Amino acid sequence: MSATPVPSAGITPTNPDSGSIAGGQLTPAFSPLYQQIKGLILNSLRLGEWKPGEAIPSEMELAARFRVSQGTVRKAIDELAAENLLVRRQGKGTFVATHAEQHVQFRFLKLVPDSGTPGSEGPAQRDIVECRRARASADVARALALRTGDPVLQVRRVLSFAGSPTILEDIWLPAAPFKGLTAERLANYQGPMYALFETEFNVRMVRAEEKIRAEPATDGREMLLKVEHGAPLLSVERIAYTYKDVPMELRRGYYRTDTHHYHNTLS
């Protein structure tokens, strides 16, 4: 406990990626130890060393594995938990986040009923309208980092709350990672689509960007949502990403906002 300022062994806090080209970052930035630990944990997550819902090793174990102190591992996990990749549970352990849990059912769905709490209308009814193979158009290809004409899966579905069709979604997925996805498997699965992606295709959606506009109901969408032609709908274009910021889904949603609204918190 006296003079032993030696950081540790093996890993040193300076210049983790000297000469690396990985992130596209040109700054010769200094990267603290806990960031490197965070990267190592992230790798294990991406490679599936621990599955969604499972516990990862304890902080002490990880500290031993990486030969750093518990506090350093702790800071790495703190950030991963803040990004919703991990979930800490005191007395139990740290778990890989999943979309298949009750209290995070609607983690990526910001549409809530005007009165009542999210989910108070009972479970959403999910109807698959269509599921087919297609070729990526120019925009779809750009959004999914593919090339025009690459094979994609296209899904159209309607979500209904309390019996009323409320959301129409057109979804594009790169064909390769989702090989074997059919309308049946989608229709038979109870629960969030992203939970199915986790269990069946080992694809975990981690982050998403949404562009929101007001648009008139056209092109047959008025039929599926049972609104008048030209009625205003909330258009929500989402690109969802997996761990390494790889886009894995393009989704164009059309929300009725006469009984629901999109809720957002600014801080």
Add this chain to the structure above:
Amino acid sequence: MSATPVPSAGITPTNPDSGSIAGGQLTPAFSPLYQQIKGLILNSLRLGEWKPGEAIPSEMELAARFRVSQGTVRKAIDELAAENLLVRRQGKGTFVATHAEQHVQFRFLKLVPDSGTPGSEGPAQRDIVECRRARASADVARALALRTGDPVLQVRRVLSFAGSPTILEDIWLPAAPFKGLTAERLANYQGPMYALFETEFNVRMVRAEEKIRAEPATDGREMLLKVEHGAPLLSVERIAYTYKDVPMELRRGYYRTDTHHYHNTLS
């Protein structure tokens, strides 16, 4: 440095508010020291001990003042920084967040141009259409935690980007804290409205909730935004809060989304 497990002096980590009724929380929860420190700092912020943009005392000074270790102060400040109430600047100090800074000009405005970066169209043109005293209707009163008929200020303004009217906003403010606010003072002020609130009325907006819907342009809003009657607009209802979760503003915005979109990140 040997056996001195005594936590500190004065403040103890257990039962900060035993018997308190404040938060509506019935749990006799244990509150860690750093949370109490956070509360003390929050009080100083609310009372204006340090003004927006100013530096707060260094971590060492605060640790001495509260008689805790630097690490404990650090954790408190970490959370306040994560909530955007404070801003850390390495080598310089920790500063009270403000809406008057270049890089946070649009902290609460999520509407961005379809192409280009936020602000790339140059500064927004702000035109005050109206600013008058009124009485709170039932909804306005509920949103602002007032009683129906209480005096409020009502402001209507149009924001234009690149010369095109893009946002129409109706704003309601409780009259008392904003006594002396006039159309002239609003019109003459360059910069975000929330920055004016900080400097002139000592009101700092800290958090906001938005409800977003798609609505047709009616009631003359089509004139001010120069769109056709019935054209879809993004309706953004915002309630903005100051430090103690006190609502201080109700704002109903109508956004044109033909050249811009509301951008949101999910994680």
Add this chain to the structure above:
DNA sequence: CAGTGGTCTAGACCACTGG
């Protein structure tokens, strides 16, 4: 009861800022 995450301390050193 052992094991987990959560809190707190004390001290050392590093990176960044500005005079």
Add this chain to the structure above:
DNA sequence: CAGTGGTCTAGACCACTGC
């Protein structure tokens, strides 16, 4: 150069979970 926030360690103890 001194002062700030940022990193890292080591060790103690606390709160929570489940056997």
